[in-house]
Amino acid sequence: MSTILAALNGALHEAMARDPRILLLGEDLLDPYGGAFKVSKGLSTAFPDRVLTCPISEAGFTGIAAGMAMRGLRPVVEIMFGDFLMLAADQILNHISKYPWMYNGKAQVPIVIRTPMGGRRGYGPTHSQTIEKHFIGMPGLVVVAVNPFCDPGDLLRTAIEDDRAVLFIENKALYARAVQAADAAGRLKDLYVRKTPDPYPTVSLSYNDFTEADATIVAYGGMAELAVEAAHRLLMEDELSCELVIPSRINPLDTAPIAHSLRRSGRLIVCEEGTATGGFGSEVVARIVTEEMALLKAPPARVAALDFPIANTSTLEQAVLPQVEDIVAAVRHAAADGRLQSTAPRHARSGDMR
Amino acid sequence: MNLLTPQRALPWQAGATAFPKQIAPAIGRPCPKSRFSASSGTERERLYATMTLIRRFEETLLDLFDRGELFGTTHCYIGQEANAAGVISHLGADDIIFSNHRCHGHFLAYQPSPELLMAEIMGRATGLVGGRGGSQHICHGNFYSNGIQGGIVPNAVGMALAEKVKGTGGIAVVFIGDGTFGEGVLYEALNMASLWSAPILVVAENNRWAQSTPIELELAGSMVDRGRAFGIESGEIDSTDADALYAHFGPIIEDVRREGRPRLEVIHTYRLCHHSKSDDHRPADEIDRYRAGDPLGLIQSRLDPEMAAQIEALSAEAVDRAVEWARRQPFPAPETAFSGHEAADKP
Numbered sequence: 118m119s120t121i122l123a124a125l126n127g128a129l130h131e132a133m134a135r136d137p138r139i140l141l142l143g144e145d146l147l148d149p150y151g152g153a154f155k156v157s158k159g160l161s162t163a164f165p166d167r168v169l170t171c172p173i174s175e176a177g178f179t180g181i182a183a184g185m186a187m188r189g190l191r192p193v194v195e196i197m198f199g200d201f202l203m204l205a206a207d208q209i210l211n212h213i214s215k216y217p218w219m220y221n222g223k224a225q226v227p228i229v230i231r232t233p234m235g236g237r238r239g240y241g242p243t244h245s246q247t248i249e250k251h252f253i254g255m256p257g258l259v260v261v262a263v264n265p266f267c268d269p270g271d272l273l274r275t276a277i278e279d280d281r282a283v284l285f286i287e288n289k290a291l292y293a294r295a296v297q298a299a300d301a302a303g304r305l306k307d308l309y310v311r312k313t314p315d316p317y318p319t320v321s322l323s324y325n326d327f328t329e330a331d332a333t334i335v336a337y338g339g340m341a342e343l344a345v346e347a348a349h350r351l352l353m354e355d356e357l358s359c360e361l362v363i364p365s366r367i368n369p370l371d372t373a374p375i376a377h378s379l380r381r382s383g384r385l386i387v388c389e390e391g392t393a394t395g396g397f398g399s400e401v402v403a404r405i406v407t408e409e410m411a412l413l414k415a416p417p418a419r420v421a422a423l424d425f426p427i428a429n430t431s432t433l434e435q436a437v438l439p440q441v442e443d444i445v446a447a448v449r450h451a452a453a454d455g456r457l458q459s460t461a462p463r464h465a466r467s468g469d470m471r
Numbered sequence: 472m473n474l475l476t477p478q479r480a481l482p483w484q485a486g487a488t489a490f491p492k493q494i495a496p497a498i499g500r501p502c503p504k505s506r507f508s509a510s511s512g513t514e515r516e517r518l519y520a521t522m523t524l525i526r527r528f529e530e531t532l533l534d535l536f537d538r539g540e541l542f543g544t545t546h547c548y549i550g551q552e553a554n555a556a557g558v559i560s561h562l563g564a565d566d567i568i569f570s571n572h573r574c575h576g577h578f579l580a581y582q583p584s585p586e587l588l589m590a591e592i593m594g595r596a597t598g599l600v601g602g603r604g605g606s607q608h609i610c611h612g613n614f615y616s617n618g619i620q621g622g623i624v625p626n627a628v629g630m631a632l633a634e635k636v637k638g639t640g641g642i643a644v645v646f647i648g649d650g651t652f653g654e655g656v657l658y659e660a661l662n663m664a665s666l667w668s669a670p671i672l673v674v675a676e677n678n679r680w681a682q683s684t685p686i687e688l689e690l691a692g693s694m695v696d697r698g699r700a701f702g703i704e705s706g707e708i709d710s711t712d713a714d715a716l717y718a719h720f721g722p723i724i725e726d727v728r729r730e731g732r733p734r735l736e737v738i739h740t741y742r743l744c745h746h747s748k749s750d751d752h753r754p755a756d757e758i759d760r761y762r763a764g765d766p767l768g769l770i771q772s773r774l775d776p777e778m779a780a781q782i783e784a785l786s787a788e789a790v791d792r793a794v795e796w797a798r799r800q801p802f803p804a805p806e807t808a809f810s811g812h813e814a815a816d817k818p
């Protein structure tokens with residue numbers, strides 16, 4: 118079984134062999150190093166003239182890649198840590214995502230900006246964040262997040278072939294994890310799997326072939342596996358049956374698979390590794406409440422990082438980042454229709470950072 | 472062959488993955504150089520025609536603002552016309568121009584279609600980009616502009632590198648101002664342009680004022696030395712004389728093209744109008760001093776007065792026609808705001 122790292126690396130090798138317009142730009146890409154997380158390993162050996170290892174200039178090389186994309190090339194940019202995306206934020210906001218619409222279709226910017234995101238590896242406050250929420254709702258930018266239940270290589274190939282600008286988020290804890298594909302019968306161990314036919318699919322998982330559910334857990338990227346683990350515990354310990362909805366494209370977001378599941382469960386829990394305030398969960402909850410309120414039997418809940426920086430040391434990192442227990446508690450709380458005050462989700466008592 | 476081998480002419484083309492020719496765009500694009508050389512009159516008369524078109528256009532814009540026919544903002548090029556005429560008249564159909572917020576003069580030197588620019592600034596559907604970009608965000612053929620200082624420079628470097636990869640022989644010219652030297656991304660772009668031998672000419676129009684801030688308060692050291700620090704051949708010219716600027720930039724542009732290397736050239740000039748509209752607090756005696764170097768006056772004094780008057784009349788007529796045409800153009804229907812992002816909903 119392929120790891121997510123191998124799937125991404127393989128997709129880049131395959132895409133670059135097929136399409137000479139593809140160039141790679143980023144920091145420390147050359148072999149033998151092959152990029153900080155090794156997604157670019159072997160590419161500078163196989164395609165020495167198309168891998169540009171860059172100075173520490175995120176705005177500069179992202180902007181250069183944008184210019185290349187506007188003139189017929191297909192650049193793939195690697196930002197070494199997702200936290201560094203903010204250094205290229207002006208390029209993404211005021212250049213890359215603007216040009217196609219602002220120029221009334223006279224230019225396209227088919228660029229992929231890949232970046233490892235997330236914590237749980239002890240990298241500390243500026244190398245562990247999950248910040249894609251700041252890029253959600255930016256017109257003209259597609260935001261895709263890798264998860265183990267949807268072939269990451271397929272996602273990356275789709276992104277490279279997309280004529281639009283794609284921000285491609287890879288939770289760094291996922292790299293060593295296995296790709297978990299459903300079998301021909303649509304089963305993954307004891308789970309039933311459904312996948313929307315979109316190029317950036319939403320995967321839905323159920324323990325009972327989508328016949329009934331006590332709760333719908335929406336989770337993307339690195340939170341998907343934690344949500345599956347939580348669902349398993351809830352089934353074993355509480356006999357609660359959860360459906361999981363795992364979108365691979367988080368902007369623009371298709372809420373139809375979420376609403377579809379809520380018709381069975383009526384209870385919504387949204388998970389993300391970034392901080393709660395103004396996040397992915399805020400958007401999903403707002404969309405569901407304004408568009409599908411009648412489906413909800415209980416107040417929706419968000420499971421997210423507390424609004425604090427992520428510490429280097431593991432006890433503090435774990436205290437801030439959302440854990441399996443938080444998802445379990447949020448589902449129990451929702452399943453009791455909000456009556457179990459003692460297990461209310463942690464973010465509800467996080468308070469302000471002082 | 473590694474891309475980073477310095478001073479290589481076309482590094483990408485050495486490998487087995489040479490860029491397929493069919494990807495090179497084959498659309499019809501303006502060619503300023505051939506249009507310039509095919510125009511009637513002497514070189515000086517042609518430069519004067521370009522400059523008077525720009526001057527008349529900008530004066531008309533300010534007038535339209537005063538009369539409430541335009542909304543939003545604009546940044547006029549009055550006083551700097553010789554730069555656009557002197558640089559852009561050398562550029563070919565494969566060359567790229569990336570301009571900034573003060574882009575009208577550059578556009579009109581690239582493509583003398585004042586009606587398309589006027590319709591754009593008036594917000595009309597038939598403007599250069601359908602009214603979406605207005606004064607400072609336009610695109611036409613190989614001409615691009617954006618209203619963000621600094622960020623356009625890496626875009627232009629990337630475009631120059633793309634033309635090098637494709638082997639079109641095209642170069643990129645990016646126009647910046649003295650104020651742009653305050654943006655860090657400029658130096659990131661210069662560094663990589665030098666590392667990777669991008670065929671790009673950075674034209675820095677030092678008009679001595681960044682909006683309301685004089686250069687003494689915004690720039691330390693030397694602009695030219697900043698280019699040289701990256702190993703980029705850099706020079707400067709202190710002139711508003713179109714004859715001199717045209718002669719100066721011909722060999723520079725051919726050098727960039729032939730050597731496939733970046734170049735920085737600073738033009739010390741002066742903006743004779745306000746930064747945008749009614750926001751001029753510069754000393755009156757300073758403006759008067761520079762008015763003596765008005766680029767139109769310099770060339771006019773060397774032309775036959777009758778010929779000069781004829782050129783001025785033609786430019787005025789072209790701008791008047793452009794205004795009349797643009798006024799008759801429709802505004803875009805509200806629902807068209809949503810086109811161009813349809814694909815975002817269904818990949």
